[in-house]
Amino acid sequence: MIKSTAIQEDESVNTQASHISVAPMMDWTDRHCRYFHRLLSPNIRLYTEMVTTGAIIHGDADRYLRFNPEEHYVALQLGGSEPQDMAECARIGEQYGYDEININCGCPSERVQKGAFGACLMSEPDTVARNVEAMVKAVKIPVTVKCRIGIDDVEEGPFLRRFVKTVSEAGCNMFIIHARKAWLKGLSPKENREIPPIDYTLPAAIKRENPHLEIAVNGQVKTVEDTTTHMQNFDGVMIGREAYQNPGLLLELERDIYGNTPISAEDAVLRMIPYIEQQARDHGTPMKSITRHMLGLFQGERGARLWRRTLSTQPHLEDAHSTLLAEALKAVA
Ligand SMILES: Cc1cc2nc3c(=O)[nH]c(=O)nc-3n(C[C@H](O)[C@H](O)[C@H](O)COP(=O)(O)O)c2cc1C
Structure with a gap:
C-alpha cells in the first residue's frame, strides 16, 4: 500500500506517496465499472458506491x-451511524478483502438525512468519533472518512477543524475532503455538487496544520494538470464525475503521473469481452449492465458519437452478444 506523506518540502510531486482515486458514486462505481477502471489504470484507488449498514446486515450482503480480485486497491464506503452496526459491517468488509473502510459524511440526499448519516453527520463529530472508535477496534485495515468542508451556514473553518480533530483523535488518520459545503435544505444532491462554491484553501490549511494526517482532496478535478497541482498540497486526489464520464483520463494519469505505458483504449475494450462473457455465465449479468460504464471511453476522438450510440442501444437488444464491442470499435478505429 502507498504510504502516507507530509507535503513535499520542495513542492515537487511525489507520485510514490500521493494517491489518486476514483470517487464513490452511487449507481456508477459498481464492480463492473471498477473492473473497467482497473484495466485502464493499475495504480488508481477504487471506491465502491455507498452501501448502507442496513443493506449489509438485513439484505443480500453478497450482492453489495x-x-x-483484480479491483484491489478497493475501498468499501459505508453509510450508517450506529457504532455497533458500522463495526460489524467494517468487519464483514474486511473479511471480503476490502483494503479500506470509508465512512460517508458527505452525502446530502434527503434519503440519507432521514437515515441520519451522510453529510448531516458532520454536525455530530462525537457520533462519528464513536463510530470510528468501534470500527478501528473491529478491523486492521484503515478506517477513513469522506466529508465536506462544512454544512449549511456554519463558519466552515472552525467547524471543519473541530470535526477533523474529534474524529482523528478517535483513530481516523485519513480524510477525503470534498472541497465545498453541503446545503442540506433546498438543494438536490446534483445541485450540491455544483452550486456551493469550491474552496481548496481550507482543506490545504487542514493538511498544513495536521501533517500527521493523510488528507485527500475531492471536487471538480478534471485534468492531469489539476491532479498534479493538488498533489503538491495533498496526500491524495479523488476524482468523481470526470473519471466516469471521460475514462480516457485514467489512461492519461497512468502515463503522465505514474510514468507507465497504459493499455490502449482499444485493448481495454477487447479485454472486457471475456469479462462480459464470464459475468453472463456465472451471474446472469446482462451485457448492458457492464457496457453502460464504457460509453465515455473515446470522448473527443473521431467516432466517439457512434461508439456512444452503439453502446447505448445495441447491448439492450435481446440477442446482444459481447462481440458487438469489437464491431463498435471499428467506428473509432
Ligand atoms: C452519480 C453520483 C453518485 C455519487 N454517489 C456518492 C456516494 O455514494 N458516496 C459519496 O461519498 N459520494 C458520492 N458522490 C459524490 C462524489 O463522490 C464526489 O464527491 C463528487 O462528485 C465531487 O467530485 P467531482 O467534482 O470530481 O465529481 C456521487 C456523485 C455522483 C455524480
Whole structure:
C-alpha cells in the first residue's frame, strides 16, 4: 500500500506517496465499472458506491459486497451511524478483502438525512468519533472518512477543524475532503455538487496544520494538470464525475503521473469481452449492465458519437452478444 506523506518540502510531486482515486458514486462505481477502471489504470484507488449498514446486515450482503480480485486497491464506503452496526459491517468488509473502510459524511440526499448519516453527520463529530472508535477496534485495515468542508451556514473553518480533530483523535488518520459545503435544505444532491462554491484553501490549511494526517482532496478535478497541482498540497486526489464520464483520463494519469505505458483504449475494450462473457455465465449479468460504464471511453476522438450510440442501444437488444464491442470499435478505429 502507498504510504502516507507530509507535503513535499520542495513542492515537487511525489507520485510514490500521493494517491489518486476514483470517487464513490452511487449507481456508477459498481464492480463492473471498477473492473473497467482497473484495466485502464493499475495504480488508481477504487471506491465502491455507498452501501448502507442496513443493506449489509438485513439484505443480500453478497450482492453489495462481492467484487473482482483484480479491483484491489478497493475501498468499501459505508453509510450508517450506529457504532455497533458500522463495526460489524467494517468487519464483514474486511473479511471480503476490502483494503479500506470509508465512512460517508458527505452525502446530502434527503434519503440519507432521514437515515441520519451522510453529510448531516458532520454536525455530530462525537457520533462519528464513536463510530470510528468501534470500527478501528473491529478491523486492521484503515478506517477513513469522506466529508465536506462544512454544512449549511456554519463558519466552515472552525467547524471543519473541530470535526477533523474529534474524529482523528478517535483513530481516523485519513480524510477525503470534498472541497465545498453541503446545503442540506433546498438543494438536490446534483445541485450540491455544483452550486456551493469550491474552496481548496481550507482543506490545504487542514493538511498544513495536521501533517500527521493523510488528507485527500475531492471536487471538480478534471485534468492531469489539476491532479498534479493538488498533489503538491495533498496526500491524495479523488476524482468523481470526470473519471466516469471521460475514462480516457485514467489512461492519461497512468502515463503522465505514474510514468507507465497504459493499455490502449482499444485493448481495454477487447479485454472486457471475456469479462462480459464470464459475468453472463456465472451471474446472469446482462451485457448492458457492464457496457453502460464504457460509453465515455473515446470522448473527443473521431467516432466517439457512434461508439456512444452503439453502446447505448445495441447491448439492450435481446440477442446482444459481447462481440458487438469489437464491431463498435471499428467506428473509432
Ligand atoms: C452519480 C453520483 C453518485 C455519487 N454517489 C456518492 C456516494 O455514494 N458516496 C459519496 O461519498 N459520494 C458520492 N458522490 C459524490 C462524489 O463522490 C464526489 O464527491 C463528487 O462528485 C465531487 O467530485 P467531482 O467534482 O470530481 O465529481 C456521487 C456523485 C455522483 C455524480
